[in-house]
Amino acid sequence: MRDAGTGPYRAIFAARFLMMLQYRAAALAGIATQFWFGGIMVMALSAFYTEGGGSASITRAEAITYIWLGQAFLGLLPWNVDPEIAVMMRTGNVAYERLRPVDTYFYWFARAMAWRTAATLLRAIPLLLVTSVVFDWVGLGAWSLQPPQSGTALALFLLSMVAVVLLSSALTTLLNISVVWTISGQGINVFTNSLVLILSGMVIPLPLFPDWAHLMLLLQPLAGLVDIPYRIYFAHLSGAEAIAGIALQIFWTMLFIGLGHLCMTRTMRRIQIQGG
Amino acid sequence: MGALGLYGRYAMASIKGQLNYPASFVLLTIGQFLSTIVEFIGIAALFSRFQSLGEWTLAQVALFYGTVNIAFAVADMISRGFDVFGPLFVKTGEFDRLLLRPRATPLQLLGYELRLMRLGRLLQGVLVLAIAVSRLDLAWGLAETALLLAAVAGGVAFFLGLVVLQATLAFWTVESLEVANTLTYGGVAAAQYPLEIYHNWFRQFFTFVVPLSCVAYFPIVGILGIDDPLGAPRWFLYLSPLFGFVFLAMALIAWRLGERRYASTGS
Amino acid sequence: MPQIAVQDLSKTYRVAERRRGLIGAGRGLFSRTHRAVEALKGVSFALDRGELVGIIGPNGAGKSTLIKILCGILMPSSGHCEVDGLVPWDQRIRHVARIGVVFGQRTQLWWDLPVIDSFELLRDIYRVPEVSFRATAETLISLLRIDQLLHRPVRQLSLGQRMRCDIAAALLHSPSILFLDEPTIGLDANSKLALRDFIKHLNRHNGVTVILATHDMQDIGALAERVLIIGHGRILRDGSIAAMRADTPGQRRLVIDFSEDVGDITVEGATVLSRTGRRVAFAFDSRVTAAHTLIGRLTADHDIAELSIEEPTIEELIADFYASHGAVEA
Numbered sequence: 016m017r018d019a020g021t022g023p024y025r026a027i028f029a030a031r032f033l034m035m036l037q038y039r040a041a042a043l044a045g046i047a048t049q050f051w052f053g054g055i056m057v058m059a060l061s062a063f064y065t066e067g068g069g070s071a072s073i074t075r076a077e078a079i080t081y082i083w084l085g086q087a088f089l090g091l092l093p094w095n096v097d098p099e100i101a102v103m104m105r106t107g108n109v110a111y112e113r114l115r116p117v118d119t120y121f122y123w124f125a126r127a128m129a130w131r132t133a134a135t136l137l138r139a140i141p142l143l144l145v146t147s148v149v150f151d152w153v154g155l156g157a158w159s160l161q162p163p164q165s166g167t168a169l170a171l172f173l174l175s176m177v178a179v180v181l182l183s184s185a186l187t188t189l190l191n192i193s194v195v196w197t198i199s200g201q202g203i204n205v206f207t208n209s210l211v212l213i214l215s216g217m218v219i220p221l222p223l224f225p226d227w228a229h230l231m232l233l234l235q236p237l238a239g240l241v242d243i244p245y246r247i248y249f250a251h252l253s254g255a256e257a258i259a260g261i262a263l264q265i266f267w268t269m270l271f272i273g274l275g276h277l278c279m280t281r282t283m284r285r286i287q288i289q290g291g
Numbered sequence: 292m293g294a295l296g297l298y299g300r301y302a303m304a305s306i307k308g309q310l311n312y313p314a315s316f317v318l319l320t321i322g323q324f325l326s327t328i329v330e331f332i333g334i335a336a337l338f339s340r341f342q343s344l345g346e347w348t349l350a351q352v353a354l355f356y357g358t359v360n361i362a363f364a365v366a367d368m369i370s371r372g373f374d375v376f377g378p379l380f381v382k383t384g385e386f387d388r389l390l391l392r393p394r395a396t397p398l399q400l401l402g403y404e405l406r407l408m409r410l411g412r413l414l415q416g417v418l419v420l421a422i423a424v425s426r427l428d429l430a431w432g433l434a435e436t437a438l439l440l441a442a443v444a445g446g447v448a449f450f451l452g453l454v455v456l457q458a459t460l461a462f463w464t465v466e467s468l469e470v471a472n473t474l475t476y477g478g479v480a481a482a483q484y485p486l487e488i489y490h491n492w493f494r495q496f497f498t499f500v501v502p503l504s505c506v507a508y509f510p511i512v513g514i515l516g517i518d519d520p521l522g523a524p525r526w527f528l529y530l531s532p533l534f535g536f537v538f539l540a541m542a543l544i545a546w547r548l549g550e551r552r553y554a555s556t557g558s
Numbered sequence: 559m560p561q562i563a564v565q566d567l568s569k570t571y572r573v574a575e576r577r578r579g580l581i582g583a584g585r586g587l588f589s590r591t592h593r594a595v596e597a598l599k600g601v602s603f604a605l606d607r608g609e610l611v612g613i614i615g616p617n618g619a620g621k622s623t624l625i626k627i628l629c630g631i632l633m634p635s636s637g638h639c640e641v642d643g644l645v646p647w648d649q650r651i652r653h654v655a656r657i658g659v660v661f662g663q664r665t666q667l668w669w670d671l672p673v674i675d676s677f678e679l680l681r682d683i684y685r686v687p688e689v690s691f692r693a694t695a696e697t698l699i700s701l702l703r704i705d706q707l708l709h710r711p712v713r714q715l716s717l718g719q720r721m722r723c724d725i726a727a728a729l730l731h732s733p734s735i736l737f738l739d740e741p742t743i744g745l746d747a748n749s750k751l752a753l754r755d756f757i758k759h760l761n762r763h764n765g766v767t768v769i770l771a772t773h774d775m776q777d778i779g780a781l782a783e784r785v786l787i788i789g790h791g792r793i794l795r796d797g798s799i800a801a802m803r804a805d806t807p808g809q810r811r812l813v814i815d816f817s818e819d820v821g822d823i824t825v826e827g828a829t830v831l832s833r834t835g836r837r838v839a840f841a842f843d844s845r846v847t848a849a850h851t852l853i854g855r856l857t858a859d860h861d862i863a864e865l866s867i868e869e870p871t872i873e874e875l876i877a878d879f880y881a882s883h884g885a886v887e888a
Contacts, residue, residue, distance in 0.1 A: 051473045055481045060337075062488040067341030205322030209329045218333035225339050292682040300682045308670045388666050390631040392683050393655035399683075554647055555633045557571060557626070 023117045024125040031129035046138050050145070053086040057158050060219075073222045076161050077249045081220045083160040084245045087142040090135030091179055092215065092240060093186035094208045097130055100191045109195070113283055120188070120279040124272070127187040132180060164250035171257045175244035178264035182239050185271035192275060195282050215241040222251070236271070239264035294398050301402025309407050316407055323411025330483065331356060331419050347485055350426035351515060356483040357420025358439065359507040362446025363479045364413035370454040372403030377461030386553065397455065397546060427515075435514045438529065442510035445532030449506045450475055452539035455546055462549030474501060482507035487520050494521070505534035560604035561735070561767055562628065567637035569598040569623050569791075597623040598634070599791040605769070607734070610761045612782030613771040616880060620791040621771050625737060628769070630654055642734065655684060658728035662740030665724050667712045673723050674708040677730060684731035691730065698726040701756060718749035725756070735767045736760070742774050754780045775872040787879065794883050802875055808845035811868040812852060814838055817861035825855050836863075 057079050064075040073081070103109040112119055143160065150159035163169040193203040212218050214237035221232045221242040232238055243260040246252040252260050292300070309316055334356065338349040380386040380400075389396045429435065457471030478501070486494055486508040497503040512519045513528030523531075572592040598620045605611055615621045626632035627639060630646030630653045639646060644653045660666075667676040681691045699705050702722040707715060715723065721741060728736065738757070742750045758781060760766045770782060778785060779799065787795040795802070803809075812828065816836045823830065827847030828840040842852055849867055856862065870878070 048473050048477070051477045052480060055477060058489050058493065059484050062484070063337055063341045063344055066345035066488070067337075067343050069341040071340060205318055206325065208322065209325035212326070213329040213332060218329050219337055223340055224336045292685055297682050300679055304668065304671055304675060304679060307675075311670075385664075387626070387631050388661075388664070390650065391629060391654050391657075391659050391666075393651045393685075394683055395651075551633075554631065557623070557632055 023115070024121055027122060028125045028129040031126050032133045034133075046141055049086045049089060049138065049142060053082055053142075053146070054158075056082050061158070071223055073220060073246075073249075073251055077251065078220050078223070079158055080161045080249055081216070081245045083142070083146040084248065085217050085241055087139040087146070087160075088135055088176075088179070088241075089217075090133075090138055091131050091183045092211055092217070093131075093183045093190060094204060094211050096190050096194050096204055097127065097187070099126075100194050104194060109286055113286070119283055120272075120276045123188050123191055123279075124184055124275070127191065128180060128184040131183050131187060161249065163248050164253075168248060168250045168253065168257075171253075171261070172244055172248040175247050175257070175261050175264065178261055178268065179240055179244055182236070182264055182268040182271070185268050185275060186236075186240075188275050189271060189278070192278050192282050195286060211237055211240070214238065216245070217241055220245075222246070233260075234263070236267035239267055294395075297394070298398065298402055302405045305402075305405040306407060309405075319408040320411040320414075323408055324415050325411075327360065327412045327415045328418070330480075331415070334483070344484070344488060346520065347488070350423050352484060353419050353423035354427065354514065355485050355507065355511050357416050357418075357423055358442050358511055359446060359479055359482040360412055360416030361420065362443045362506065363450050363475065364409050364416055365443070366447045366450035366454070367412065367475075368406050368409040369401050370451060371406050372400030373451075373454045373458035375403075376400065376458035377465070381461045381553070382465065390550075390554075396550065397543060400458075429514070429516065438510050438514050438532075441529075441532040442506055442514075445506035445510070445535030447535075448539040449502060449535035450478070452535070452542035453478070453501070455539070455542040459542070459545045459549040462552050478503050478507075485511070502531075502534040502538050505531035561607040561609075561642055562605040563638070563640045564604070564628075565602050565638040567598055567601040567624070567627065567639055568596070568635050569620075569627065569632070570635045571595045571597055596791050598627075600637070601788075601791070601793055603786060603793060603796055605767060608761065608765040608767055609784060610757075610768045610781055611770065612778045612785045613769060613788060614773070614775075614778060614785060614876060615788035615794075619788045621788055622739070623791075624788065625739060625769070625771055629657065629659055629737060655731065656733050657735045657737060658731070658733040659737045660721075660724050660728045660739065660741055662721070662738075662743040665712060665720055667720070667723060667727055669713050670711055672709045672711055673704070673715075676712065676723075677708075677727060680727055680730050686731050690732070694730055694732055695726075698729055701759070702726050703752075718745050721745060721749070721753065725753070729760075729766075733766070735769065738768065738770045738772070740772055740774075741770070742772070742777055750774075750776070757781060775876060779872045787876070789880060789883055795879065799872060799875070802879065803869060806870075806875070806878070808843040809870050810842055810844045810849065811870065812840045812842060812849065813866050813868065814840070814856065814862055815864040817863045820860055823860075825852065827855070828852055 060078055060082065061075060064071075064078070071078070100109070103112070112122070115122065146158075147160040147162070150156060163172060190204050190207065197203065214232070214235055215221075216238065221238060222229070224232055233242070239260075243252065243264055247257045247260060250257075331353070334352060335349060338344070338352070344352065376386075380389070386396075389399045392399060424431070453471050453475050478497070481489070481493075481497065482503055486497060486504045494504065498505065509519070509523055509528045509531040512523075513525070519528065571594070573595050574592055601620075601624065613621055613624065623632065627634050628641060628646060630641075630650045633647045641653060642656060644656075646653045667673065668679065671679075677695060680686075681688075681695075686694070699708070702725060704719070704722050704726060707719055707723060712720060712723070725741070741757075742753055745753065754777060757768060757770070761768050761781075768781075770777065772778065783798050785795070785797065785799060785802075786793055811831065814837070816838065819836060820838065823833075823838060825840065828842035831839040831841045833839075840852070842849075853862075853865065
């Protein structure tokens, strides 16, 4: 599948990554917004735990951790298309993609991966630091991000996060491909965004959905973006279950990579027909 | 032609322009409907699990949710001129052209564009409101209807006030400060629940500094006909939407100051 | 009673100073020094109803500042300004309802709407009664020949077409004063001529006061009897082109097409202005050296095919004027 040598893919990754790191000011504003939104979700959820009846399989502290992790790694969600692609479509430069001596799909994959990780890195670190350590200092411990359950949990969590990056990049690349196919050049993310938000666990943690839905929610691909890694983090999924979760992530990733690769040939053909 | 008539003209012109791209508009509207309704789905799921939120039921929360979403959607539809004010009017000097017309500049900015796509959130809000009304056992009379309309109107004025304030900043700094987004979108996210569930300092901020609760909480409590858990007297529940208008008026005063500054420093 | 009365108008801008280098940028976060830029210094003049005045000056001289103050979108630092009895900025809405403004580079029409839709929107903004709007619009449309353009969106128009529509748009509410800022910039020769004719007609037949700020000296020559020359924030001259010529009475040009190549030619009593092939332009003062004397000196040594004697072009007049007043471009 891949061309011999990862040189060009690493190059495009590095280029896009560095470019994204320049958007520091926007990142700062974004972080403030995220504290706010995360905070509101945490407060509302706390109210349910405190004042509501019923029961949940995750504790309040775990739910809060889930939410802050979600905010920290928000950049990894496949919810918008690379603006570069839209510009390339408009100007016709997209035809040049075919001229590069690389597998176009993996070229776009590397690009998407760079974009997602760069966007995340800027925000994740301050958010993680503040919501865990600083919150405890200033007495907001009830709302803080808890440390991972154990060393094993942490290790598995990191593995799972790698899978998240790959899964998200595969989905993002599919979205980028859709830009080529839609007339308005917006891609299908207009629709997929709402799906991504709710099915990944960003709106409310998936374990808080009705019990009858749990299996369905776990098996669908988007759970691997948020739900699986964070539950591994606080060992709601542990041991064999955790491994199975990661396997699920990998399975969906391979599926979407395959799908994307298949689409790419036809996509490039379409671009050539349209004249770029 | 008076201000209202002129606004109608602006709106027609903007709609006409957008209807040139019908597919795009329909898709975006549907997309927004979906993006917003997932929030309510989340809330419904939480109620399904936790059964209640203190004294509040799902139908009651739906009333709060629907009202604030409708108010914000309307404000969002008409406020694009203020959203892009800094980059598209101040930075480019296009604001000069607005000053050369014998009309108040806020009116002209309101007329800049009518974002039809925000109908997605509006429809979603109406749907949830309908669910609330059908599930609540309320005597729905004149007072309740008036309160609902007042809450929505006050809410529109309030959210507009926020956007106007953010745009006013552009008179002083070229940096686009998107802080107000935390208050508009954040405000909706917070007020979709009854504000009573939050901590003291949060509620007080959203009552005395930014009067969100006056348009999104108190009037709805009035409609529900219950005693306010926070202890606000009955008459206040009915008068509170006015504070949305007061807030907007203050924002417009700040705007005038900004205009004056623009005129004395040039661009 | 003049329509526009300006007295001792001054405008000083405070411009934040950029600091140099990294350390400067750091300090710049904490404090800013400001530099005062005096854009206008004590400008005074008066215009009567129905005058057509040109305002010229190098870039940075204060032209746009003056226009903006007259339009009411900029407040002066000191001085008085009254237009039709109103103070422009203080009574902005009433004032701008009576003026029309055209910026050469920018259109005021709505980009995506057909031209006629823009016109109707303007009618509503300016509260023009339907009947008078109809009459005015028809006249303007026929005079500016834009009837074929009415249903096209503005973004599809060429520069010349857009300018004609913009001028119509500025006049729909029958203002008594029309401000034009570089109206002919970028237009082809035909369009320029047509536009000048229209402006002249507007001024002569409709009595609209016209204030024309421009770098195009052909515009000035064709239209403006009175010219305000601005330099360094002051009015350097307020008068007519004819008067300027009268000020420098003897300036002449002698343009000769020689029958042969003449190399580095010189002649007593004149300076060489330019040389292109066999055509040489000389500048001389006819009060000092008579034209025929000069011609005689030249024909003594060379064969001449053609010759002509000209007064300086307006460009040259103005350029000389700027130079002598130290008012060259910043």
